[in-house]
Amino acid sequence: xxxxxxxxxxxxxxxxxxxxxxxxxxxxxxxxxxxxxxxxxxxxxxxxxxxxxxxxxxxxxxxxxxxxxxxxxxxxxxxxxxxxxxxxxxxxxxxxxxxxxxxxxxxxxxxxxxxxxxxxxxxxxxxxxxxxxxxxxxxxxxxxxxxxxxxxxxxxxxxxxxxxxxxxxxxxxxxxxxxxxxxxxxxxxxxxxxxxxxxxxxxxxxxxxxxxxxxxxxxxxxxxxxxxxxxxxxxxxxxxxxxxxxxxxxxxxxxxxxxxxxxxxxxxxxxxxxxxxxxxxxxxxxxxxxxxxxxxxxxxxxxxxxxxxxxxxxxxxxxxxxxxxxxxxxxxxxxxxxxxxxxxxxxxxxxx
Amino acid sequence: xxxxxxxxxxxxxxxxxxxxxxxxxxxxxxxxxxxxxxxxxxxxxxxxxxxxxxxxxxxxxxxxxxxxxxxxxxxxxxxxxxxxxxxxxxxxxxxxxxxxxxxxxxxxxxxxxxxxxxxxxxxxxxxxxxxxxxxxxxxxxxxxxxxxxxxxxxxxxxxxxxxxxxxxxxxxxxxxxxxxxxxxxxxxxxxxxxxxxxxxxxxxxxxxxxxxxxxxxxxxxxxxxxxxxxxxxxxxxxxxxxxxxxxxxxxxxxxxxxxxxxxxxxxxxxxxxxxxxxxxxxxxxxxxxxxxxxxxxxxxxxxxxxxxxxxxxxxxxxxxxxxxxxxxxxxxxxxxxxxxxxxxxxxxxxxx
Numbered sequence: 001x002x003x004x005x006x007x008x009x010x011x012x013x014x015x016x017x018x019x020x021x022x023x024x025x026x027x028x029x030x031x032x033x034x035x036x037x038x039x040x041x042x043x044x045x046x047x048x049x050x051x052x053x054x055x056x057x058x059x060x061x062x063x064x065x066x067x068x069x070x071x072x073x074x075x076x077x078x079x080x081x082x083x084x085x086x087x088x089x090x091x092x093x094x095x096x097x098x099x100x101x102x103x104x105x106x107x108x109x110x111x112x113x114x115x116x117x118x119x120x121x122x123x124x125x126x127x128x129x130x131x132x133x134x135x136x137x138x139x140x141x142x143x144x145x146x147x148x149x150x151x152x153x154x155x156x157x158x159x160x161x162x163x164x165x166x167x168x169x170x171x172x173x174x175x176x177x178x179x180x181x182x183x184x185x186x187x188x189x190x191x192x193x194x195x196x197x198x199x200x201x202x203x204x205x206x207x208x209x210x211x212x213x214x215x216x217x218x219x220x221x222x223x224x225x226x227x228x229x230x231x232x233x234x235x236x237x238x239x240x241x242x243x244x245x246x247x248x249x250x251x252x253x254x255x256x257x258x259x260x261x262x263x264x265x266x267x268x269x270x271x272x273x274x275x276x277x278x279x280x281x282x283x284x285x286x287x288x289x290x291x292x293x294x295x296x297x298x299x300x301x302x303x304x305x306x307x308x309x310x311x312x313x314x315x316x317x318x319x320x321x322x323x324x325x326x327x328x329x330x331x332x333x334x335x336x337x338x339x340x341x342x343x344x345x346x347x348x349x350x351x352x
Numbered sequence: 353x354x355x356x357x358x359x360x361x362x363x364x365x366x367x368x369x370x371x372x373x374x375x376x377x378x379x380x381x382x383x384x385x386x387x388x389x390x391x392x393x394x395x396x397x398x399x400x401x402x403x404x405x406x407x408x409x410x411x412x413x414x415x416x417x418x419x420x421x422x423x424x425x426x427x428x429x430x431x432x433x434x435x436x437x438x439x440x441x442x443x444x445x446x447x448x449x450x451x452x453x454x455x456x457x458x459x460x461x462x463x464x465x466x467x468x469x470x471x472x473x474x475x476x477x478x479x480x481x482x483x484x485x486x487x488x489x490x491x492x493x494x495x496x497x498x499x500x501x502x503x504x505x506x507x508x509x510x511x512x513x514x515x516x517x518x519x520x521x522x523x524x525x526x527x528x529x530x531x532x533x534x535x536x537x538x539x540x541x542x543x544x545x546x547x548x549x550x551x552x553x554x555x556x557x558x559x560x561x562x563x564x565x566x567x568x569x570x571x572x573x574x575x576x577x578x579x580x581x582x583x584x585x586x587x588x589x590x591x592x593x594x595x596x597x598x599x600x601x602x603x604x605x606x607x608x609x610x611x612x613x614x615x616x617x618x619x620x621x622x623x624x625x626x627x628x629x630x631x632x633x634x635x636x637x638x639x640x641x642x643x644x645x646x647x648x649x650x651x652x653x654x655x656x657x658x659x660x661x662x663x664x665x666x667x668x669x670x671x672x673x674x675x676x677x678x679x680x681x682x683x684x685x686x687x688x689x690x691x692x693x694x695x696x697x698x699x700x701x702x703x704x
Contacts, residue, residue: 013657021688024695025377053655060657172571179572211563216676219524220531236588236608256588257608303405304679305365305412308687324568327656332681335660335688336373343376 002090002352005030006341007107009082009284012040013327014319015113016064017334018341023073027342030105031068032080032096034280038065040115045140048147048195050327051187052221058147077105081280085110085287089314090348108345109314110288111337112298114281116320119170119178119273127241128166128271135249136242136269139165139188146195153268156247159200160267164251165189166239167209171274171324180295182274183324186213189272190226197230205232206264208239208253237262242269274324281321288315297323308337314344354442354704357382358693359459361434361636364392365679366671367465368416369686370693375425379694382457383420384432384448386632390417392467397492400499400547402679403539404573410499429457433632437462437639441666442700460697461666462640463689464650466633468672471522471530471625479593480518480623487601488594488621491517491540498547505620508599511552512619516603517541518591519561523626523676532647534626535676538565541624542578549582557584558616560591560605589614594621626676633673640667649675660689666696 006022008015011033019029035044039061042050047057068074077098084095094105118140121130130136134155137145145151153160167189171182186209193205212234214223226232239253248265255262277296285292290310291299298317301309308316318337319330358374360367363385371381387396391413394402399409420426429450436447446457470492473482482488486507489497497503505512519541523534538561545557564586566575578584591605600617607614629648637644642662643651650669653661660668670689671682 017657021691021695025691025698050656055655055657060655064657179576180569181567181571183567211565213563213565213567215533215535215565215567217532219533224531257611259609259611303407303412304402305369305407305416305683307680307684328659329681329684331657332659332684332688335691336684336686339373339377339687339691343373346376346378 002348003106003108004345004349005107006109007094007105008111008113010113010115011038012115014330014334016068017331018111018338019068019074021335021338023071025342029074031074032077034081036079046144046147048143051191052218082284082287089344090352108348109341111341112284112317112321113319114284114321115278116275117278119276121169121271121273123176125175129242133244133249138271138273139192142192142270151196151199160203162204162266163196163268164206164266165270165272167272169271169273180324184326185272185274187218187222190222193232194226194230207234208237275320288312290315307333308340316341354700355458355460356697357459358461359446359457360463360465362465362467363390364467366682366686368420369683370463370690371420371426373687373690375423377694381426383426384429386433388430398496398499400495403543404570434636434639441696442704460700461693463693464636464669464673465671466636466673467630468627469630471628473521473623473625475528477527481594485596485601490623490625491544494544494622503548503551512555514556514618515548515620516558516618517622517624519624521623521625532676536678537624537626539570539574542574545584546578546582559586560589627672640664642667659685660692668693
C-alpha cells in the first residue's frame with residue numbers, strides 16, 4: 001500500500017514553501033512543526049528585515065504561513081515532534097508526539113526541513129565575553145533591537161556612538177570544529193550596519209572581517225551602499241578579544257591591512273554568529289537513518305547535481321538542515337524537494 | 353484552450369534538470385536548445401571537473417543528457433532558436449527557427465534557462481593583455497588544458513614553473529558596469545590551483561584576490577586544502593597590469609597585506625573571468641517581455657522568496673540567466689521552476 005501524501009518536518013521558510021508547492025500540484029501534505037507556531041527561525045528569532053531585499057521579515061513569513069493555512073491540501077500539526085519511523089518509500093509509518101500524545105503519521109515520502117541553530121558565542125574558545133558583558137550581543141539580538149526601532153546599549157539604555165561587528169564567530173574556525181563558512185553572516189551584518197546607520201546617523205559602525213563574502217547581487221545591493229552611502233568602516237582584521245574598560249568595551253586584535261595590533265574602544269559589540277545544525281536536525285536524521293556530515297548537517301547525495309536527495313530513498317532534506325544556506329537557497333531547494341518527493345510517491349504508487 | 357506541456361529554453365544543467373523533473377511528474381516537455389548539442393556551458397566549454405566535488409564534468413553532463421534523451425515525455429529540439437511569442441499563460445504560441453525552418457511551438461508555460469556568457473577579458477578597461485600574450489589565458493581556457501591532462505604554456509608547450517591567477521576579472525568592477533560578484537570564480541580558481549599543483553608538483557601557484565569568497569562547504573572542501581595540502585599561495589592584492597618581459601610575464605599591482613607595490617614574474621597568468629548574461633538570455637527575455645536588471649540578467653520577482661517567477665505570468669527563469677549562480681543554485685532553481693511551471697499549467701487548465 002503506497003500513500004500519496006508527503007510529510008514535511010519543519011514549518012520554516014523551506015517547509016512552508018515545499019508545502020505550498022506540493023499542494024499547488026494537487027498532492028496532500030502533512031506539515032509537522034515542533035514549535036507552537038509556523039514561520040521558523042525568521043519568526044521565532046524575530047528577524048527585522050530579510051536579506052538582500054530588506055523586506056519586513058515578519059510580514060513575509062506571515063504571508064507564507066497564510067498561504068499554507070488556507071490550503072485544503074495541507075494539514076498543519078503544531079507542537080509535534082517526530083519520535084520514530086518504520087516503513088519504506090511509498091509507505092512510511094512515522095511516530096510522533098503531538099501536543100503530548102503519541103500518534104502515527106502515514107506518508108509516502110518525507111521532506112526534512114528542520115533548519116539550523118545559531119552558534120552559541122559563549123563556548124569556551126570564544127573570548128568575546130558574550131555572557132559577561134551586557135553590551136556584547138549577537139546579530140540575532142541585534143535583529144530584535146532593530147525590529148523594535150530602539151537600538152540602544154543594553155547596559156544603559158542609551159544610544160551607542162561606536163558599534164563594532166565581529167565576523168566569523170563560530171565559522172571558519174577549526175578550534176571549535178566549524179571549518180565551514182556560514183555564508184550569510186557577512187551579508188546580514190552589512191544589512192544591519194546599514195540599518196544602524198539609518199537609525200543613528202551619529203553612530204560610527206565598524207566591521208572586523210577576514211574576507212567580506214557578499215556573492216552575486218549582495219555585492220552591489222548591500223556591500224557597496226554600506227560603504228559608500230552609509231559610510232560603514234570595514235576593517236580587515238581578526239578581533240581576538242573583547243574586554244571591559246570603565247563604561248565601555250575594547251576590541252583587541254590585529255589589523256591585517258595596517259599590519260599592527262589594534263585596541264579600539266566601542267559602546268557595543270555585535271557578534272556575527274554562524275549556523276550550526278539544530279538538535280532537531282540531528283535527531284530527525286537519526287530517526288530516518290539519514291547520513292550527517294562531520295558537522296552534523298544532513299548530507300545530500302549527488303554533489304552539486306542533487307541538492308535534496310539523501311541516502312534513504314523517499315527521504316529528502318532541504319534548506320539549512322543541509323548546511324549554511326541563505327533564504328534563496330532554502331526557497332529553491334524547497335521547490336526541488338517538492339518536485340522530487342512527488343516523483344518518489346508517483347514511482348512508489350506505480351510499483352505498488 | 354490550455355496546453356498541458358512546458359517549453360524549456362536551454363538544455364544546460366538547469367534546463368536538463370527541469371526537463372527531467374517535469375517529466376518525472378508526468379507532464380510533457382519541449383526542450384529547445386540553440387546549440388547542436390545538450391549539456392550547456394559545462395559541455396561546450398569543455399569543463400574538466402565540477403566544483404566542489406571534483407566530479408568529471410563531461411561524465412556528469414552526459415548522465416543528465418541521457419536521462420532526458422531516454423524520456424518519452426521530453427521532446428528535444430536542437431539547433432532551435434526562439435524568434436517570437438504570442439499568447440498567454442496556458443496557451444503560448446512560440447515561434448522558433450529550428451534547423452533553419454520556421455516553426456511554431458504551443459506550450460502552457462515557459463521556463464527560460466539560457467545560462468550565461470563568460471566575460472571577455474579583452475575589453476578596453478582590461479590591462480591583462482589577454483589578446484596580446486599567449487600565456488595569458490582564462491579559467492575557461494585553463495579548464496581545457498586541465499581536462500587534457502597537459503597543462504603547458506601556450507607560447508612554448510613547456511610546463512610552467514610559476515602560475516598566477518587574477519581574481520575578479522569582469523566582476524566587482526564599476527568601470528565596466530559589472531558591480532556584482534560572480535560568486536563562483538574564487539572556488540573554481542582554487543579548484544584549478546589544486547589541479548595544477550597535482551599535475552605539476554614543482555610549479556608554484558599564486559592567487560591574487562580582493563576577498564576569497566568560498567561560502568559554505570567550499571571553504572573546507574576547497575579553500576583550506578588548497579592552502580594547507582597543496583601549498584597554493586594566496587595574496588590579497590589587486591593585479592593592475594600584466595606585461596611581457598623577455599620570455600615571461602610580469603604581474604604588476606599592489607600587495608594589500610604588505611602595503612607595497614609588487615612586480616612578480618610568472619610563466620602563465622590565468623584570468624578568473626566572471627559571468628555575464630548571454631546574448632540569448634537578453635533576446636529571449638525581450639521576446640517574452642520579461643524584465644531584465646541593469647546588468648541584463650533576468651529579474652525574478654518576490655525577492656529571496658521567489659527565485660524563479662518573472663513579471664510575466666506563466667514565464668519562469670532559472671539558473672545563471674537570472675544572475676551569477678553555482679551549479680547547486682541552478683539545480684535547485686530548476687526544481688523550483690519545474691514545480692511552479694506545472695502549478696501554472698494546472699491553474700490555467702482549471703480556468704480554461
